[in-house]
Amino acid sequence: MPSKVDLEVRRRGIKLFQEKFGRLVKRILECKPPTLVIPKRTLTNTIYDERRRLLLLGPEKLRRSFLDVNEAKKFAQTTLMAAIIYEALINNEYPTIRDLYYRGKHTIRYRDIHGKIREENTWDEQRESDAVIRDIEVYLGILREELLILSKEKGKVVGNMRIRSGGDIIDLSKMGHGAYAIEPTPDLIEFIDVDAEFVLVVEKDAVFQQLHRYGFWKKYKSILITSAGQPDRATRRFVRRLSEELKLPVYILTDADPYGWYIYSVFKIGSIALSYESERLATPDAKFIGVSMTDIFGDKNKKPWLSPQEAKNYIIKAKDADIKRAKELLSYIWFQSKAWEKEIKIFLNKKAKLEIEALASKGLRFLADTYIPQKIETGDWIL
Amino acid sequence: MIAASVPTVREEFKALSPAQFFARYREIAGFSNPTRALYQAIRELVENALDATDSHGILPSVKIIVRQDSENPSHYVITVEDNGIGIPPQHVPQAFGRVLYSSKYVLRQTRGMFGLGVKAAIIYGQLTTGKPVEVITSQPGLKRIYYFKLRIDLQKNQPIILERGSWRKSRDWHGTIVSITIEGDWSRAKQKIIEYIKRTAVITPYANIVFVAPDGVVLFYKRNIEQLPPPSKEVKPHPHGIDLEFLKTLKENKNFKTVKDLLINSFQGVGEKTAIDVLILSSIDPSISPSKLTERDLVRLAETLKAYKRFRAPKADALSPLGREIIKAGLRRIFEPEFVEAITRRPAAYQGHPFIIEVGIAYGGKVPMSSDDGPILLRYANKIPLLYDEKSDVSWKVVSKSNFDWSQYNVSLPAQLIVLTHICSTKIPFKGVGKESVADVPEIEKELRLALREVARKLRIYLSKKIREEEKKRRIIVLARYIPEVARNLAIIASNGKGDKVDGILLEKLSEIIARRTGADPSEIIMVAKQVEVGV
Ligand SMILES: Nc1ncnc2c1ncn2[C@@H]1O[C@H](COP(=O)(O)OP(=O)(O)OP(=O)(O)O)[C@@H](O)[C@H]1O
Numbered sequence A: 001m002p003s004k005v006d007l008e009v010r011r012r013g014i015k016l017f018q019e020k021f022g023r024l025v026k027r028i029l030e031c032k033p034p035t036l037v038i039p040k041r042t043l044t045n046t047i048y049d050e051r052r053r054l055l056l057l058g059p060e061k062l063r064r065s066f067l068d069v070n071e072a073k074k075f076a077q078t079t080l081m082a083a084i085i086y087e088a089l090i091n092n093e094y095p096t097i098r099d100l101y102y103r104g105k106h107t108i109r110y111r112d113i114h115g116k117i118r119e120e121n122t123w124d125e126q127r128e129s130d131a132v133i134r135d136i137e138v139y140l141g142i143l144r145e146e147l148l149i150l151s152k153e154k155g156k157v158v159g160n161m162r163i164r165s166g167g168d169i170i171d172l173s174k175m176g177h178g179a180y181a182i183e184p185t186p187d188l189i190e191f192i193d194v195d196a197e198f199v200l201v202v203e204k205d206a207v208f209q210q211l212h213r214y215g216f217w218k219k220y221k222s223i224l225i226t227s228a229g230q231p232d233r234a235t236r237r238f239v240r241r242l243s244e245e246l247k248l249p250v251y252i253l254t255d256a257d258p259y260g261w262y263i264y265s266v267f268k269i270g271s272i273a274l275s276y277e278s279e280r281l282a283t284p285d286a287k288f289i290g291v292s293m294t295d296i297f298g299d300k301n302k303k304p305w306l307s308p309q310e311a312k313n314y315i316i317k318a319k320d321a322d323i324k325r326a327k328e329l330l331s332y333i334w335f336q337s338k339a340w341e342k343e344i345k346i347f348l349n350k351k352a353k354l355e356i357e358a359l360a361s362k363g364l365r366f367l368a369d370t371y372i373p374q375k376i377e378t379g380d381w382i383l
Numbered sequence B: 001m002i003a004a005s006v007p008t009v010r011e012e013f014k015a016l017s018p019a020q021f022f023a024r025y026r027e028i029a030g031f032s033n034p035t036r037a038l039y040q041a042i043r044e045l046v047e048n049a050l051d052a053t054d055s056h057g058i059l060p061s062v063k064i065i066v067r068q069d070s071e072n073p074s075h076y077v078i079t080v081e082d083n084g085i086g087i088p089p090q091h092v093p094q095a096f097g098r099v100l101y102s103s104k105y106v107l108r109q110t111r112g113m114f115g116l117g118v119k120a121a122i123i124y125g126q127l128t129t130g131k132p133v134e135v136i137t138s139q140p141g142l143k144r145i146y147y148f149k150l151r152i153d154l155q156k157n158q159p160i161i162l163e164r165g166s167w168r169k170s171r172d173w174h175g176t177i178v179s180i181t182i183e184g185d186w187s188r189a190k191q192k193i194i195e196y197i198k199r200t201a202v203i204t205p206y207a208n209i210v211f212v213a214p215d216g217v218v219l220f221y222k223r224n225i226e227q228l229p230p231p232s233k234e235v236k237p238h239p240h241g242i243d244l245e246f247l248k249t250l251k252e253n254k255n256f257k258t259v260k261d262l263l264i265n266s267f268q269g270v271g272e273k274t275a276i277d278v279l280i281l282s283s284i285d286p287s288i289s290p291s292k293l294t295e296r297d298l299v300r301l302a303e304t305l306k307a308y309k310r311f312r313a314p315k316a317d318a319l320s321p322l323g324r325e326i327i328k329a330g331l332r333r334i335f336e337p338e339f340v341e342a343i344t345r346r347p348a349a350y351q352g353h354p355f356i357i358e359v360g361i362a363y364g365g366k367v368p369m370s371s372d373d374g375p376i377l378l379r380y381a382n383k384i385p386l387l388y389d390e391k392s393d394v395s396w397k398v399v400s401k402s403n404f405d406w407s408q409y410n411v412s413l414p415a416q417l418i419v420l421t422h423i424c425s426t427k428i429p430f431k432g433v434g435k436e437s438v439a440d441v442p443e444i445e446k447e448l449r450l451a452l453r454e455v456a457r458k459l460r461i462y463l464s465k466k467i468r469e470e471e472k473k474r475r476i477i478v479l480a481r482y483i484p485e486v487a488r489n490l491a492i493i494a495s496n497g498k499g500d501k502v503d504g505i506l507l508e509k510l511s512e513i514i515a516r517r518t519g520a521d522p523s524e525i526i527m528v529a530k531q532v533e534v535g536v
């Protein structure tokens, strides 16, 4: 028996489908050409909202008319995906995006103008059906997680917190050496109680495990999360909910390199590829706590955290790809703040990067008891 | 010093009869070798057969049989039978036995014109095989059929009748059967001969043509139109087309009292006023007797006639164009094209000779693929196919890609495209003596181009309509292909368990929407949609 939250989410999704696609049906019954008006998911239609500090979908709309020979197939694909998701919602299922791909994949057999029988697949690769799912998300203005579509997720969380998920109450402080895998439908999670002062998100799973075993979250009253690399949508949504609903400050700890910075920016303002979901996934208040270039090299009013000898031992020479990526980041307006420009300039200057593991090997204690707490205490972060 | 010895050659003078001349210079008439000769002989007989039918209001039935002589494999017996007007028996020996004897020495468009063709073939046969010609003929209305077997006395240019006879007609037959035996080379000539027969069949859709080849292969082209080209009438010459020699012969005409009357009666387009005008311009008293005209008068008169601008244009009555319907029927009969069009231009003239240009065009169907540099070109002059020297012909100049922008007409070469050109004139300006290619006379070139543009324009309209229709069909199929899918999916969302019913309604409505947009019939679209299988 699905939980109340589950049923509520389903009902909302079903209603949305009936509303939005019902309008289409009505037009058809009136003999008017059916058209889907969908916000455009393109880079040119991605705008950075400076006030809210979010990457958002711009105002451009795409009119997908069934009568346009170039759009007819996409139109049919969209209705197909809609019908499959709709049926899954009705039947209390949790399809994965791969399931949806298989459920919708079939052959259309027709005759061409010369009467020859030809075949065409509704879609051939999952890439295609995934794109259609994204179209449906923007068309309905809802995330696929809220339509109870699953995908492989890898985020983990521990901390002084109890949640309800699928009717079970889970105590995130009693996970042993393991952790709670953030579920693909974070909106079905109910927060019961929390005793924490901040959230620490660590890019690296290995560092997360070390801090967990060290008891960091207990000692510093926090919730510890890892995205294990590029954050997936569920992890981002979960972090966002912690920030928004529980008003907890969020600190992000990544490698000191352009990939680490970008991970931070995805948490904070959203990704270019999925800008339409930033509104529900981004955490605009997230703070980049480190590792920053000035932590390694210092600057005129800051002592470096590493001795010159340590710095020499731990830093890695930047690769060409890193340099290129860094220059790219400079061109994004959300990286065009004083602090970030300084950060990136030092990097380009020194051509050096550093992994968080390096700080841990200087001593886990140093990382857990000195570096992180002091940085939080002194407000040494970048926004 | 005086040259010791200048070899002296005594010149001897002799006369050569026309028959001897052609025996000696047979290549002039196209009989240069056994291959060419076989082809040329068939041509001469076929063209005489067609002249005897279509220019006399008879729908032709022509049968051509080429047989290898069983005794001598390099000898071929050519027999051509027609259902024409026949030949009056008293003229048969001369018509077949005397070079330069013809019924076609008048200003009227026919295939034959020299009075030489069949004799050249007979002489060639006589020289290579020694066999005589056999002729069977009867005219409509005659009660008897006449038979002749004769050879040509080359020296005298006279027939030697070997056998003659006649018998009563048992049925109402008229026509001519001519049979000659010549040395030939079928295997080498085959391709050209078949091409010739085929091309002849293209412009004679009103004729039944049977061709039996020595290897037993039979070609049969069945008549597909019962209409003949308008017969040509004999006309008087146009003053622009004559020369001093012609005036000299005119002067001998004793039928007219005054030069004025002579001019009025000898030329077309010259009335009282024009005659006086021309004569005064030539400083000749219109009222003097023609016999009084001096050599210098004639020279001046010739010059005035050439330069005078106010004659009426040459009459085209002497011409016999095929006409649009016949050309179209002919192209259809051989090529079964998907599109065919033809046009007959209004008469025009060059140097006092009237001419009419006709152009046909055929596209698609069984039309073979052309080359990159132009369409397949079928050239005709006075209904005779021209097979050689295509690239030096004015028609090629006009139709080739370098001079005609086919892409403007929705055609990209190579294409399944044929252009047929037909020039009718009382005088075809052939290049050289070969009678195989037409010189680029500006007036003819211009007419050809105008005619080609006109038919090509019709082709363009056809093709763009076809493209549009295919585009429409393609569009319908692209859209209709997704109707069942969309209908079913939307029915799932929109219905509460009544899926099937909603599905059917949506399918109909979507078909109607597409029909409205594409201008097609809704039932047609429903049919396309219902043929689509989804989920297989
Ligand atoms: N099949 C035929 N039916 C009727 N008359 C014929 C036939 N064949 C030949 N004749 C007559 O014989 C004449 C001579 O024919 P011939 O082919 O020698 O010359 P032509 O056709 O007048 O001119 P050309 O030399 O250009 O062919 C023709 O003018 C025609 O009167």
Ligand SMILES: [Mg+2]
Binding pocket: B044, B047, B048, B111, B112, B113, B116, B117, B118
């Ligand atoms: Mg002849």
